Amino acid sequence: MRLLQIENLSVAIHGTEILKQVSFSIDPGQILAVTGESGSGKSMTALAVMQLLPNGAKTEGSIRLEGQDLLNCPEAEMCALRGASIGMVFQEPMTALNPVKTIGDQVMETILIHKAMSHAQARERAKEVLTRVGLPSDQFSLSRYPHELSGGQRQRVVIAMAIALRPKLLIADEPTTALDVTTQAQILDLLKGLVEEYGMGLLIITHDLAVVSDLADRIVVMRHGEVVESGATAELLHNMQHPYTRMLFEASNHQVTLPQPPQPRPLLEVKNVVRDYRLPRKRLFGVPGQHRAVNDVSFTLNRGERLGLVGESGCGKSTLTKAILGLADVQSGEIRLDGKPVFSGHTPNRDVRRKVQVVFQDPYGSFNPRHRVARLITEPFYLLDAPPTGAERQDRIDEILAAVGLSPNDASKYIHEFSGGQRQRIAIARALIIRPELILFDEAVSALDVSVRAQILDLLAELCAAYDLTYLFISHDLSVVRTITDRVLVMKAGRIVEHGETEQVFSDPQHPYTQSLIQAAPTLPEIGRSMAKPIC
Structure with missing residues (x-):
């Protein structure tokens, strides 16, 4: 059975068509990349899976998680699935994190909301998952606040929150856009390692083909709310059929010609x-x-x-x-x-x-x-x-x-x-x-x-x-x-x-x-x- 099966998904908001007949699937342990420009419908597709669409949205088609129809799930059932069976990593960690709560409390929050374990056990699980994402408690205390961490470290906290209960499906929406190249590589390696370790399915959303060329098993290319091309990563990159896919490829490697600089002055x-x-100060009267x-x-x-x-x-x-x-x-x-x-x-x-x-x-x-x-x-x-x-x-x-x-x-x-x-x-x-x-x-x-x-x-x-x-x-x-x-x-x-x-x-x-x-x-x-x- 497929982990996630989306068939002919269409979404309209206040009568404006946003998604048109979107179809793709993800298996356990598989990484699927959805790529395209802003406005192509990538994030809206992820929000449809999470059932977090804005007011006025009407959907057609089907979204099934291990056979369960998410479009017809009552909100109470979706609340039970979010965080437990489906985790999401958002693009901007500072907007996804609460600035007045410690990172330990925020990772524990998901566990406690789902009443998966006691407070003491939740604290130990928070330490465990933060260590797994590269933030060991001996170096990064659970009492730290988001503003005390770098951008890459904040993104790791958001990932820890998403995997605290080891969800079956992880959705990562532009998780590396504003990160430097070494931190970006570390985050991508972390996501890949989590898929291999937990056997979860990963839906990663990005506008840059280069980011996922070595990561994803399959790629879906979207434009104007439609899937214009999809396939196994190596096959799609070696034999692109749609002009839009080729345009994205060329734009990722775009070169310009600068005029020659003048004589040095x-x-x-x-x-x-x-x-x-x-x-x-580390101590009250310390230097x-x-x-x-x-x-x-x-x-x-x-x-x-x-x-x-x-x-x-x-x-x-x-x-x-x-x-x-x-x-x-x-x-x-x-x-x-x-x-x-x-x-x-x-x-x-x-x-x-x-x-x-x-x-x-x-x-x-x-x-x-x-x-x-x-x-x-x-x-x-x-x-x-x-x-x-x-x-x-x-x-x-x-x-x-x-x-x-x-x-x-x-x-x-x-x-x-x-x-x-x-x-x-x-x-x-x-x-x-x-x-x-x-x-x-x-x-x-x-x-x-x-x-x-x-x-x-x-x-x-x-x-x-x-x-x-x-x-x-x-x-x-x-x-x-x-x-x-x-x-x-x-x-x-x-x-x-x-x-x-x-x-x-x-x-x-x-x-x-x-x-x-x-x-x-x-x-x-x-x-x-x-x-x-x-x-x-």
């Missing part, structure tokens, strides 16, 4: 920068400790050059970025932009600050949703001594929106009216509108679909040619850094451990840490690339 100079953070986030970092970024910065979470990338932006002072060393110090004493230099802009990872979170696009992208005007007004201001808005592939009419819209890719284009427009000398891209494409990511990378290449951009591109996605930068810096534990021309570093890494990063990065098989038919 230093723009940003970072010399022997050190940044420490004070740690809490506070120090954590060195940035340790003697030096590099030069030339005009018209594109420099990459890679490393795991916690390596010091964000601290260094804040220092360059003038948002975090440094204990020693010097940062100069165009020959002028970023800090005058301990105060950010306004003359330098107006020459630097930043594009953040989450464009929606970096905008005020109450303001229209015209106001949002002109926020950097406050840095100018004489900001443009009237017709000149409108001309500048129209010009920059057109430069990033949007319409001047979009200036009157609100940010919620745009897709993720369009929001990132607006973020780039905001960074460009005062023509800065330097732009910092902080994980600017990590949360985007592969096809949208490809469009943004093409846009950056076009802007490099049109505006002679100089940027520092910070990312954990090595495939993106490889195609969008001229040189790359590799950072570990606050130090630059390797640097050089991008292709040279990726082709012949010298430092063991760089080698481990490249080995951990997910890649699609080359044979699939050669056998895939051209996109019509």
Whole structure:
């Protein structure tokens, strides 16, 4: 008997068709990947299995878990199944975890709700599953709170909650999207190990074929609420039939061509920068400790050059970025932009600050949703001594929106009216509108679909040619850094451990840490690339 059997599943919400005749199955011990762009129906399919669809949803077809019809299950029965027979790992662990409850209590909660064992036994099971996911109690106390853990550790807690009662089916919705490559590899290995150890079925949802090419037994490709292609992983990747599948494949390995950088002329100079953070006291009258986030970092970024910065979470990338932006002072060393110090004493230099802009990872979170696009992208005007007004201001808005592939009419819209890719284009427009000398891209494409990511990378290449951009591109996605930068810096534990021309570093890494990063990065098989038919 199949573990999960979905047949001709259709879902409409308030009359709008979301899923159309979706069919696939999962056996015990099998890993099935559902892939596609945002809006393709991946997450809605998972919510239908969990019977967590929004109000106004109407379903047709059948969803059976070991023969039990889930669509006709009363809510009381579904509550008994959720957490016990079906576990779910959500994309963003900080929204899935309760910030005011300890990780031990949150893992125990699932066990106690189902009255599977006593409180003492539940505590022991919580220790056991946290240890199984790589968080042993001697290093990670059950009394810790989510904010005391890294992103990868939080995701492990969410997985521990989902497997506390060893469910028959585990659903993982984009479990590695915002994680660095080594943590991503660890989470994928953990999920695979859990399937092998417990014999559960795993439904993993992702927008990136490279993530699951070595993990999944079968792949289902969805678009606009329909299954357009499915099959065994090796067979599907070697012989893709549908143009959309081939488009996803090519987008996962998208390459851009950057213009040649001009002759070296230093723009940003970072010399022997050190940044420490004070740690809490371990004893009442003890001396506070120090954590060195940035340790003697030096590099030069030339005009018209594109420099990459890679490393795991916690390596010091964000601290260094804040220092360059003038948002975090440094204990020693010097940062100069165009020959002028970023800090005058301990105060950010306004003359330098107006020459630097930043594009953040989450464009929606970096905008005020109450303001229209015209106001949002002109926020950097406050840095100018004489900001443009009237017709000149409108001309500048129209010009920059057109430069990033949007319409001047979009200036009157609100940010919620745009897709993720369009929001990132607006973020780039905001960074460009005062023509800065330097732009910092902080994980600017990590949360985007592969096809949208490809469009943004093409846009950056076009802007490099049109505006002679100089940027520092910070990312954990090595495939993106490889195609969008001229040189790359590799950072570990606050130090630059390797640097050089991008292709040279990726082709012949010298430092063991760089080698481990490249080995951990997910890649699609080359044979699939050669056998895939051209996109019509």
